[in-house]
Amino acid sequence: MCLAVPMRLIEKEGKTGVAEISGVKREVRLDFFPEAEIGDYIIIHAGFAIQKLDEKEAEETLLLFKEMLEGVDDE
Amino acid sequence: MKYIDEFRDRKVCEQLAKEISNRAIKKDITLMEVCGTHTMAIFRYGIKSFLPSNIALLSGPGCPVCVTPNSEIDKAIAFSRKEEVIITTFGDMFKVPGSRSTLAREKSLGSDIRIVYSPVDALKIAGENPDRIVIFLGIGFETTIPTVAATIKDAKNKKFKNFFVLCCHKLIPPAIKVVLESGEVLIDGFLLPGHVSIITGTGVYKFIAKNYNKGCVVSGFEPVDILQAILMLVKQINEDNYSVENQYTRSVKEEGNLYAKQLMNEVFEPVDSEWRGIGIIPGSGLKLKEKYSQFDANNISVKVEPVEENPECICGEILRGVKTPLDCSLFGVECLPENPKGPCMVSSEGTCAAFYKYGK
Amino acid sequence: MDTILLAHGSGGKMMHTLVKDVFVKEFDSSHLRKYEDSAVLEIIDKKIVFTTDSYVVDPIFFPGGDIGKLAVSGTINDISVMGAVPHFLSCGLILEEGFSAEELQKVIKSMKKSADESSCEIVTGDTKVVDKGKGDKIFINTSAIGTMIPDVSLSKKFIEPGDMILINGFIGDHGIAVLSKRKGMEFETSIKSDVQPLNKLIGDLLSNGLSVRFMRDPTRGGVATTLNEICDGMEFGIELIEEKIPVREGVKGFCEILGFDPLYVANEGKVIIVIKREDSDKALEIIKKFPEGRDADFIGEVTRENAGRVILRTIIGSHRIVDMLSGEQLPRIC
Ligand code: SF4
Numbered sequence: 073m074c075l076a077v078p079m080r081l082i083e084k085e086g087k088t089g090v091a092e093i094s095g096v097k098r099e100v101r102l103d104f105f106p107e108a109e110i111g112d113y114i115i116i117h118a119g120f121a122i123q124k125l126d127e128k129e130a131e132e133t134l135l136l137f138k139e140m141l142e143g144v145d146d147e
Numbered sequence: 148m149k150y151i152d153e154f155r156d157r158k159v160c161e162q163l164a165k166e167i168s169n170r171a172i173k174k175d176i177t178l179m180e181v182c183g184t185h186t187m188a189i190f191r192y193g194i195k196s197f198l199p200s201n202i203a204l205l206s207g208p209g210c211p212v213c214v215t216p217n218s219e220i221d222k223a224i225a226f227s228r229k230e231e232v233i234i235t236t237f238g239d240m241f242k243v244p245g246s247r248s249t250l251a252r253e254k255s256l257g258s259d260i261r262i263v264y265s266p267v268d269a270l271k272i273a274g275e276n277p278d279r280i281v282i283f284l285g286i287g288f289e290t291t292i293p294t295v296a297a298t299i300k301d302a303k304n305k306k307f308k309n310f311f312v313l314c315c316h317k318l319i320p321p322a323i324k325v326v327l328e329s330g331e332v333l334i335d336g337f338l339l340p341g342h343v344s345i346i347t348g349t350g351v352y353k354f355i356a357k358n359y360n361k362g363c364v365v366s367g368f369e370p371v372d373i374l375q376a377i378l379m380l381v382k383q384i385n386e387d388n389y390s391v392e393n394q395y396t397r398s399v400k401e402e403g404n405l406y407a408k409q410l411m412n413e414v415f416e417p418v419d420s421e422w423r424g425i426g427i428i429p430g431s432g433l434k435l436k437e438k439y440s441q442f443d444a445n446n447i448s449v450k451v452e453p454v455e456e457n458p459e460c461i462c463g464e465i466l467r468g469v470k471t472p473l474d475c476s477l478f479g480v481e482c483l484p485e486n487p488k489g490p491c492m493v494s495s496e497g498t499c500a501a502f503y504k505y506g507k
Numbered sequence: 508m509d510t511i512l513l514a515h516g517s518g519g520k521m522m523h524t525l526v527k528d529v530f531v532k533e534f535d536s537s538h539l540r541k542y543e544d545s546a547v548l549e550i551i552d553k554k555i556v557f558t559t560d561s562y563v564v565d566p567i568f569f570p571g572g573d574i575g576k577l578a579v580s581g582t583i584n585d586i587s588v589m590g591a592v593p594h595f596l597s598c599g600l601i602l603e604e605g606f607s608a609e610e611l612q613k614v615i616k617s618m619k620k621s622a623d624e625s626s627c628e629i630v631t632g633d634t635k636v637v638d639k640g641k642g643d644k645i646f647i648n649t650s651a652i653g654t655m656i657p658d659v660s661l662s663k664k665f666i667e668p669g670d671m672i673l674i675n676g677f678i679g680d681h682g683i684a685v686l687s688k689r690k691g692m693e694f695e696t697s698i699k700s701d702v703q704p705l706n707k708l709i710g711d712l713l714s715n716g717l718s719v720r721f722m723r724d725p726t727r728g729g730v731a732t733t734l735n736e737i738c739d740g741m742e743f744g745i746e747l748i749e750e751k752i753p754v755r756e757g758v759k760g761f762c763e764i765l766g767f768d769p770l771y772v773a774n775e776g777k778v779i780i781v782i783k784r785e786d787s788d789k790a791l792e793i794i795k796k797f798p799e800g801r802d803a804d805f806i807g808e809v810t811r812e813n814a815g816r817v818i819l820r821t822i823i824g825s826h827r828i829v830d831m832l833s834g835e836q837l838p839r840i841c
Contacts, residue, residue, distance in 0.1 A: 074290035074342040075766045078150045094760030097695040103297045104407040118840050119265025120294040123345045123398055130150055130397035137159045160823040193825025238837025264838050370823050484833035504830050
């Protein structure tokens with residue numbers, strides 16, 4: 073029901089910032105994630121950051137897949 | 148695109164599909180994807196072709212356009228006909244038919260209707276047009292609601308007098324409850340909406356697992372996410388052991404987004420609300436709290452023509468998972484994406500549109 | 508003159524000055540300098556190809572081009588994809604009262620530049636001015652006359668299963684470049700429109716004796732719509748391979764945010780070429796020599812199965828139908 077895209081925060085000033093994906097930039101609001109830091113991947117919906125993308129979790133999930141595939145290759 | 152492309156990996160998808168096939172031992176497994184964006188992704192990536200024939204996916208009530216009843220669309224249309232009004236809306240609502248017209252048609256007849264990407268853009272339009280009344284159509288679920296709440300709060304802080312919200316927002320958990328209570332379809336598990344859950348957290352779904360013994364997995368929207376979530380559901384069903392699991396850990400936290408929830412509660416309060424095809428669901432809609440009621444579009448008087456439903460459109464039943472578009476006599480004949488007779492054909496995530504576009 | 512007035516379209520002195528000082532001067536054509544009602548052209552012994560198209564775009568200046576370049580390139584491309592060489596163009600303008608004269612100059616210069624680049628001459632024209640509010644700055648109609656390249660004959664009916672489908676570069680650039688600059692969109696991108704005349708590239712490709720079956724420029728409605736038009740009602744289908752379709756990262760990102768599908772986004776400098784498999788590598792080599800074909804690639808092939816349909820093999824290896832666009836794509840949240 074809701075499109076939301078991980079974008080990287082590249083500028084921040086108070087409750088607003090600029091986020092970027094593949095060179096596309098847009099001013100975003102950080103009301104719901106005021107702790108966001110430049111460089112963070114934030115999930116943007118309708119111009120608002122609704123959450124930070126947890127890079128550690130993402131990498132763990134991806135690692136899991138990698139192991140899954142390696143496990144298969146070994147068989 | 149970082150953190151997107153990795154989750155569209157073909158090999159991972161194939162392997163997950165294999166595991167699903169190996170493990171899906173129960174004769175018939177019916178899963179409901181609550182969220183329209185899941186429906187879209189499932190069609191767009193042809194997920195169904197990865198699944199064994201004993202797993203069926205049903206679309207649920209999670210497309211905000213589809214569940215918006217005619218009465219609300221008619222009201223938006225009535226507002227748009229007032230000369231001083233500028234309607235601002237997400238593109239999603241633009242072509243949705245109400246009883247007799249659409250916003251797209253009203254625009255062609257001269258109404259000032261503008262499509263925005265963010266509610267903040269609507270407020271900006273209000274600022275640029277101080278002598279006009281700007282009404283924003285508040286549609287969407289928990290993901291979108293906080294963004295509208297923040298905009299309303301802005302409007303108050305900046306003392307806007309010409310900005311209003313027509314609040315058609317809906318809440319997801321009460322709708323899932325209705326689907327479960329009706330017992331019309333047998334569902335073994337739910338693919339729960341990842342982006343709604345970013346806000347609500349995973350706790351709100353506990354009742355599904357606990358009281359109804361159904362599988363529950365909060366899922367992301369990339370093909371790898373969806374397949375992994377389905378695999379997790381299959382495991383829950385095999386073990387007959389149900390809980391709310393979170394596949395979308397990179398985005399969804401158990402507690403949700405506290406800032407967003409707080410703001411939502413500050414601006415809105417729950418009310419009973421009408422869902423298309425389902426009827427009134429207690430506590431499933433929102434209205435502006437007293438403190439913010441000056442921004443309620445309902446303060447502006449407008450004459451709305453009586454609601455008329457197209458008796459042949461079965462969107463309602465489709466939303467409840469009881470029927471599929473193929474059961475509708477209008478599907479693909481009179482009702483086409485370029486000439487939709489019901490909302491499920493408009494929104495690209497609407498089941499009828501998705502069926503038409505990708506399935507046929 | 509700093510703005511266009513109604514009198515500029517009235518047929519009187521002001522109009523003559525505009526025609527003389529702007530159009531005849533900039534377009535610099537011996538035909539125009541005669542100030543006749545029509546241009547007299549000589550074409551001997553060849554099949555004539557004739558087309559017309561009207562252009563409206565908001566904003567009129569966008570990254571990578573403007574309405575003038577668009578109006579010349581678009582019509583030239585329509586002639587070229589028929590297997591013809593464009594020679595002459597007309598230019599009909601509808602101007603809104605109050606339109607800036609400086610911007611008009613810019614547009615006219617840009618038309619001339621594109622015409623020169625494609626060795627075409629603008630030989631006749633007309634201007635009307637409408638009341639303020641009755642138009643949107645500037646509308647342009649261009650018609651073009653070209654001649655068929657000898658021994659070339661392109662048609663859907665020559666297409667056979669096994670034929671390859673080629674495109675000359677990245678898709679969706681034009682649509683996104685224009686949209687990103689539309690008022691209220693508030694997105695910043697570096698994406699430029701691909702608007703460009705393709706007659707050189709196409710002319711060269713066709714003069715090599717390769718078995719090109721059919722060509723079409725995927726403008727409004729994008730690649731998906733054009734491919735559907737190609738196989739509609741035919742006895743073959745088309746299989747597209749998602750990972751082979753060239754889409755710029757920026758276009759991908761933009762589409763991701765707004766929920767668009769690049770397959771449906773407009774192009775103005777792209778051509779889809781259906782070519783016999785045996786000749787396809789050679790064709791790719793030729794196309795890649797041109798700057799407008801540098802990023803060319805095969806994106807799919809013609810199949811015996813799925814007659815009349817376009818099927819996409821997705822990046823994850825599944826298949827789905829790609830339908831025609833029904834109405835414009837709108838930014839959405841869901
Ligand atoms: S096909 Fe059209 S009329 Fe039938 S249920 Fe779907 S939207 Fe309604």
